[in-house]
Amino acid sequence: MSTALSTFESSLDRLEVGWTRTTPDGFEDALASAIDPPAVGVPLGIDGVSLDGTAVETPPTPRLLREANTGVTRAGKAIARYGTLVVDSDPAGTEPVSLYPPTHVAVVRESDVLPDVESASDHLGVRFADGGSSVFATGVSSTGDMGALVEGVHGPKHVHVLILEER
Amino acid sequence: MSAERRRKAEKIRHLLETEGDAVHENITHMNAERYDAIERFDDFEALREEARAIKEDAIADLPALVEQVRESVEANGGHLYVADDAADANRYITDVADSKDADTLVKSKSMTSEEIEMNDALEAAGVDVWETDLGEFVLQVADEGPSHLIGPSLHRSREDVADLFNEVFDPEEPFETAEELTAFARDYLGEKIHAADMGMTGANFVLADSGTITLVTNEGNARKTAVTPDTHVAVTGVEKILPSVEELQPFVELISKTATGQDISQYVSMFTPPVDSPTIDFENPDDPLGSGDGEREFHLVLIDNGRLDMREDDQLKETLYCIRCGACANSCGNFQHVGGHAFGGETYTGGIATGWEAGLRGEEAADEFNDLCTGCSRCVNACPVKIDIPWINTVVRDRLNGDATPSEFEFLVEGLTPDAEDSVDLQKRLFGNFGTLAELGSKTAPLSNWTAKLGPVRSLMDEYLGVSRERDLPQFQRETLVEWFESRRPRAPNADATRKVLLYPDAYTNYVLVERGKAAVRVLEALGAHVELASPIESGRAPLSQGMIDTASEQADAVAADLEPYLEAGFDVAVIEPSDLAAFRREYEYLLPEAAHDRLAENSYDVMEYVYGLLENGADGSTLAAPEEPVAYHSHCQQRTLGVEAYTEAVLEDHGFDVVTSDVECCGMAGSFGYKSEYYELSMDVGEDLYEQFADEDDRTLVASGTSCTEQMGDLFGRDVTHPVELLDPGP
Ligand code: SF4
Numbered sequence: 050m051s052t053a054l055s056t057f058e059s060s061l062d063r064l065e066v067g068w069t070r071t072t073p074d075g076f077e078d079a080l081a082s083a084i085d086p087p088a089v090g091v092p093l094g095i096d097g098v099s100l101d102g103t104a105v106e107t108p109p110t111p112r113l114l115r116e117a118n119t120g121v122t123r124a125g126k127a128i129a130r131y132g133t134l135v136v137d138s139d140p141a142g143t144e145p146v147s148l149y150p151p152t153h154v155a156v157v158r159e160s161d162v163l164p165d166v167e168s169a170s171d172h173l174g175v176r177f178a179d180g181g182s183s184v185f186a187t188g189v190s191s192t193g194d195m196g197a198l199v200e201g202v203h204g205p206k207h208v209h210v211l212i213l214e215e216r
Numbered sequence: 217m218s219a220e221r222r223r224k225a226e227k228i229r230h231l232l233e234t235e236g237d238a239v240h241e242n243i244t245h246m247n248a249e250r251y252d253a254i255e256r257f258d259d260f261e262a263l264r265e266e267a268r269a270i271k272e273d274a275i276a277d278l279p280a281l282v283e284q285v286r287e288s289v290e291a292n293g294g295h296l297y298v299a300d301d302a303a304d305a306n307r308y309i310t311d312v313a314d315s316k317d318a319d320t321l322v323k324s325k326s327m328t329s330e331e332i333e334m335n336d337a338l339e340a341a342g343v344d345v346w347e348t349d350l351g352e353f354v355l356q357v358a359d360e361g362p363s364h365l366i367g368p369s370l371h372r373s374r375e376d377v378a379d380l381f382n383e384v385f386d387p388e389e390p391f392e393t394a395e396e397l398t399a400f401a402r403d404y405l406g407e408k409i410h411a412a413d414m415g416m417t418g419a420n421f422v423l424a425d426s427g428t429i430t431l432v433t434n435e436g437n438a439r440k441t442a443v444t445p446d447t448h449v450a451v452t453g454v455e456k457i458l459p460s461v462e463e464l465q466p467f468v469e470l471i472s473k474t475a476t477g478q479d480i481s482q483y484v485s486m487f488t489p490p491v492d493s494p495t496i497d498f499e500n501p502d503d504p505l506g507s508g509d510g511e512r513e514f515h516l517v518l519i520d521n522g523r524l525d526m527r528e529d530d531q532l533k534e535t536l537y538c539i540r541c542g543a544c545a546n547s548c549g550n551f552q553h554v555g556g557h558a559f560g561g562e563t564y565t566g567g568i569a570t571g572w573e574a575g576l577r578g579e580e581a582a583d584e585f586n587d588l589c590t591g592c593s594r595c596v597n598a599c600p601v602k603i604d605i606p607w608i609n610t611v612v613r614d615r616l617n618g619d620a621t622p623s624e625f626e627f628l629v630e631g632l633t634p635d636a637e638d639s640v641d642l643q644k645r646l647f648g649n650f651g652t653l654a655e656l657g658s659k660t661a662p663l664s665n666w667t668a669k670l671g672p673v674r675s676l677m678d679e680y681l682g683v684s685r686e687r688d689l690p691q692f693q694r695e696t697l698v699e700w701f702e703s704r705r706p707r708a709p710n711a712d713a714t715r716k717v718l719l720y721p722d723a724y725t726n727y728v729l730v731e732r733g734k735a736a737v738r739v740l741e742a743l744g745a746h747v748e749l750a751s752p753i754e755s756g757r758a759p760l761s762q763g764m765i766d767t768a769s770e771q772a773d774a775v776a777a778d779l780e781p782y783l784e785a786g787f788d789v790a791v792i793e794p795s796d797l798a799a800f801r802r803e804y805e806y807l808l809p810e811a812a813h814d815r816l817a818e819n820s821y822d823v824m825e826y827v828y829g830l831l832e833n834g835a836d837g838s839t840l841a842a843p844e845e846p847v848a849y850h851s852h853c854q855q856r857t858l859g860v861e862a863y864t865e866a867v868l869e870d871h872g873f874d875v876v877t878s879d880v881e882c883c884g885m886a887g888s889f890g891y892k893s894e895y896y897e898l899s900m901d902v903g904e905d906l907y908e909q910f911a912d913e914d915d916r917t918l919v920a921s922g923t924s925c926t927e928q929m930g931d932l933f934g935r936d937v938t939h940p941v942e943l944l945d946p947g948p
Contacts, residue, residue, distance in 0.1 A: 112501035177426035196374020197394035204436025
């Protein structure tokens with residue numbers, strides 16, 4: 050196992066973010082146990098896995114954004130050191146789907162796990178040059194503004210990562 | 217106390233009573249997290265260097281970078297507007313709102329929008345503005361200003377917020393917990409976001425080559441604000457531009473660690489607007505996202521408002537490197553106790569507020585709070601871009617001094633002040649010329665000590681000089697350290713000395729705390745060094761702390777001239793008072809030619825650092841006094857900034873002392889600060905933290921390195937306080 054991957058997993062543990070390692074074959078089962086329906090999603094764009102035929106509804110609508118308990122998206126990259134998901138915005142709605150529902154389930158390919166922020170610069174550089182946008186999302190939304198730490202404010206209260214091993 | 221001072225003291229007392237506890241509790245927590253996050257992060261120092269260098273270049277290239285941003289934003293289909301000032305910015309933003317027929321705007325926290333009072337401008341134009349950051353929302357509901365750069369409502373406790381919300385929103389079940397309050401605010405603001413016509417954010421960084429803006433938040437509100445409404449306006453200072461994503465990385469890593477003590481913030485959004493995320497039309501809930509006819513529109517408003525002039529100001533320029541993390545405020549002993557409503561101007565707060573307010577609104581804007589900076593320098597190592605914040609405070613203080621009008625009570629400090637800077641306020645002249653005062657006091661001791669104790673004299677001093685009646689004044693000694701040293705026999709060099717050291721006698725050591733000077737001489741000699749005493753010329757520390765830079769410069773020149781022949785002859789310089797060492801190593805950089813400063817900085821040592829070096833190099837420690845009692849040691853803030861306090865601890869521990877040390881930021885006294893009538897109470901309140909740390913240590917000898925700490929601890933504990941070198945004194 051790559052060191053980046055094991056670092057990533059321990060970073061997620063430290064953040065108390067759940068994760069499941071799965072294969073394309075086990076994907077549907079892993080997804081089913083990770084989501085809290087109703088769920089809304091955007092196509093993952095990863096060969097060998099799909100949201101078709103799962104309980105995840107596509108395409109996203111404003112109502113689904115408001116009412117779904119779970120949003121399912123891909124994370125284009127992940128950063129092992131901090132347990133960060135690099136959520137790449139797209140016209141399908143990855144950004145809002147990862148943000149609005151109280152649970153975010155992110156699918157990341159094992160080979161997309163990078164060691165640190167610096168190593169994500171190339172990925173970002175190419176995207177920005179193209180007019181693209183990305184978000185580093187680490188752990189769950191939180192605030193201390195009401196006098197104590199509370200999780201889940203404008204963003205999700207729970208995050209679960211499906212780490213996809215490739216054949 | 218004069219009316220002006222009384223008013224200041226009252227304001228501070230009021231804040232101590234109303235906001236002090238919540239501020240103190242919240243900042244203590246944040247600081248613990250911050251120190252841990254930095255401790256865990258090996259690259260901190262290297263990245264600070266890198267970030268600093270990037271900012272230096274970016275500010276130097278700013279005009280070109282602005283043009284590059286214009287090209288990239290326009291190439292993406294957005295609009296760039298560079299606003300000269302607040303009115304210009306507000307006019308542009310309200311025009312955009314007008315062109316969209318906007319009734320409501322949701323906003324993510326932005327200090328720049330506070331700076332231009334954008335909410336008022338929009339409200340006046342008929343646009344409802346909603347703050348979506350929960351801290352800002354609390355303030356909006358309470359109708360008050362932020363008290364902290366990143367924790368705007370840090371001065372409010374949960375109970376406060378609950379009372380406020382219960383009163384304003386009158387819920388069926390009164391709010392109690394933070395969860396209930398958060399859930400309510402989230403739902404309430406969620407509806408506002410869904411319905412808003414426009415979204416407004418700040419921008420922590422703007423990338424010139426791609427037009428990407430970076431937003432750093434924990435709540436996720438900036439993301440919702442930026443991508444939910446179809447029109448997004450980002451408002452930020454023109455100084456936030458970085459060339460490209462390559463230069464972004466150090467800042468992403470640093471900002472969260474120095475701001476909140478998180479390894480990384482929950483959301484670092486890097487949007488290249490207009491973003492390609494689909495538009496969201498909550499009025500047609502069942503149509504797929506993006507199917508409304510909404511088009512995304514983006515405006516980036518970069519605000520000058522004095523910043524481009526600051527670039528031309530050699531001293532204030534560094535302020536533009538600031539990334540608004542708030543670490544300087546958090547590391548400040550005074551800020552920890554009174555918070556931002558005392559420690560800031562119209563918008564910005566904390567250590568760097570002086571630079572910001574002076575740059576954006578003129579020096580007078582900083583007059584009100586600039587004195588709260590004691591120059592302790594604890595913020596220096598906290599700043600991720602290595603801004604010398606105390607120096608900026610000193611410079612602004614100096615510029616403000618120049619404007620003060622001479623007073624009719626001149627005669628009180630007659631003879632104490634050199635001609636330079638003679639329009640400076642009396643209190644400042646008194647404290648700024650401590651050396652002259654001490655010399656006089658010593659010549660006339662014990663009469664001077666006796667008169668100084670008299671009630672009427674203290675009343676006069678309080679009224680006209682602002683010297684607090686509560687403080688014990690220094691007791692001047694009849695025999696100075698220099699006189700004692702000169703009277704010693706033999707005066708021949710120590711024949712087998714391996715090192716030659718010049719001891720620097722600061723005014724306190726020479727005239728007041730003479731024993732610590734004698735102890736230093738005897739300890740160094742016992743360890744085999746040949747000791748000479750420098751002339752008792754003030755280092756300039758005292759005038760510097762009053763912002764009297766000319767006087768300090770003259771003194772620095774005199775000290776350098778006095779020490780020069782010794783340095784030439786291979787002497788090392790040992791310094792007893794940490795703030796003087798800090799002057800030699802830090803502030804002299806601004807006061808002396810580079811070569812002279814470098815040589816002095818490299819060859820001067822804290823006296824205990826020097827003792828450590830001698831012992832490490834084989835000197836025989838058994839010649840020193842054996843440890844007798846366990847000690848409670850408080851090092852000195854400037855000593856800690858220089859990183860030399862560890863030597864004292866090491867020497868004492870290696871020598872067999874049982875040592876406990878304090879870790880509070882500051883004793884609260886910091887030179888003259890604790891003597892000033894208007895700050896006496898705050899000074900004692902800050903000192904309370906130190907008091908608590910040593911409250912149960914009553915069987916230990918109290919030990920402090922700095923004079924101010926010595927005096928403050930004397931007042932706090934009512935016991936004698938010893939300099940560490942005295943513990944090692946082998947005696948006559
Ligand atoms: S001056 Fe430095 S420490 Fe203070 S807010 Fe700015 S960046 Fe942070």
